[in-house]
Amino acid sequence: MALVTTTEMFRKAYSGGYAIGAFNVNNMEIVQGITEAAGELKSPLILQVSAGARKYANHTYLMKLVEAALIENDIPIALHLDHGGDFEICKSCIDGGFSSVMIDGSSHSFEDNIALSKKVVEYAHAKGVVVEGELGQLAGVEDDVKISAEDAKYTHPDQVEEFVSRTGVDSLAIAIGTSHGAFKFKPGHNPMLRFDILDEIAKRLPNYPIVLHGSSSVSPEYVKIIQENGGRLADAIGIPEDMLRQAAKSAVCKINIDTDLRLAMTAGVREVLYQKPEVFDPREYLKIGRANIKTLVAHKIVNVLGSDGKA
Ligand code: G3H
Ligand code: 13P
Ligand code: ZN
Numbered sequence: 001m002a003l004v005t006t007t008e009m010f011r012k013a014y015s016g017g018y019a020i021g022a023f024n025v026n027n028m029e030i031v032q033g034i035t036e037a038a039g040e041l042k043s044p045l046i047l048q049v050s051a052g053a054r055k056y057a058n059h060t061y062l063m064k065l066v067e068a069a070l071i072e073n074d075i076p077i078a079l080h081l082d083h084g085g086d087f088e089i090c091k092s093c094i095d096g097g098f099s100s101v102m103i104d105g106s107s108h109s110f111e112d113n114i115a116l117s118k119k120v121v122e123y124a125h126a127k128g129v130v131v132e133g134e135l136g137q138l139a140g141v142e143d144d145v146k147i148s149a150e151d152a153k154y155t156h157p158d159q160v161e162e163f164v165s166r167t168g169v170d171s172l173a174i175a176i177g178t179s180h181g182a183f184k185f186k187p188g189h190n191p192m193l194r195f196d197i198l199d200e201i202a203k204r205l206p207n208y209p210i211v212l213h214g215s216s217s218v219s220p221e222y223v224k225i226i227q228e229n230g231g232r233l234a235d236a237i238g239i240p241e242d243m244l245r246q247a248a249k250s251a252v253c254k255i256n257i258d259t260d261l262r263l264a265m266t267a268g269v270r271e272v273l274y275q276k277p278e279v280f281d282p283r284e285y286l287k288i289g290r291a292n293i294k295t296l297v298a299h300k301i302v303n304v305l306g307s308d309g310k311a
Helices: 007-016 028-040 051-057 059-072 087-095 110-126 157-167 195-204 220-228 241-248 259-275 282-305
Strands: 020-024 045-050 077-084 100-103 130-135 140-142 145-147 171-174 210-212 252-257
Touching (some): 007 252, 020 028, 020 077, 020 282, 028 045, 028 059, 028 259, 045 051, 045 059, 051 059, 051 077, 059 077, 077 087, 087 100, 100 110, 110 130, 157 195, 171 195, 195 210, 195 241, 241 252, 252 282, 259 282
Parallel strands (some): 020 045, 020 252, 130 171, 171 210, 210 252
Antiparallel strands (some): 140 145
16 A cells, blocks of 8 residues: 555544554664554554654655555555654655655744745645644653743644634644653643643634644553663653543544653663673564564554554
């Protein structure tokens, strides 16, 4: 099967009350772990690549890994640029074969975000590629830029209709309290998402796909393995799975997950290297990391996203 855009995926997810997982990929083992889980569960899938991933692994290597995954798994897969920071990187991914890009103009003024997003949409749509925009700002770390919880800005529902109609973006990422990275809430504070803002946005944009970034749950199981095997991750806290399940049943059609993949891979690699210091064959530890990723993604698809059997 060739790469698909997210249009059909989101239409079905919206009406079916589930969401599509968008998982960040950087290397072969991550691509394999994610796509084997989705393939076996017959789940549609979004693989996403950040600017950092592209710099690390190289555009062509990532394209070829995703092409291999399409040959090995009979499911619809979209390849998406995560957090495109400017027109040039979006253009490069569109020209280079991606089926979807995000233009993240959320750090700009409302008017500048509109102008930039509109420019990307015009270029992308002419080539059959879809575009995700963002309004509001998440807390957390993104491409080495850290935004504190105090500086994060929830999306204003009264801006969304104008933003979507003036830019033509196909989906919209919003800020309702999720954040990037492994430290989303302070210990002792109850995790909280602003479902009231999500509901208000959904009312103003009927049948329109909403995206949640920063949606890892930071499984205590993997944090424990990392801590017990020489890692340091005290006070890592993520978004409770029941909140994500609730979001997946609403207008939220795409849920972004990267940190949980990093934790699953790191837990596997650390466990082997710490417990068996004599191991030096990379396959011995990478295969445990890859297996953890497959287990994690299968769990997300069935218990959080609800996208199993929807391919
Ligand atoms: O939202 C950001 C993603 O987790 C990608 O992170 O820029 O370190 O690859 P990265
Ligand atoms: P997490 O850091 O919660 O996994 O979020 C990833 C993300 O939003 C990628 O765009
Ligand atoms: Zn993100």
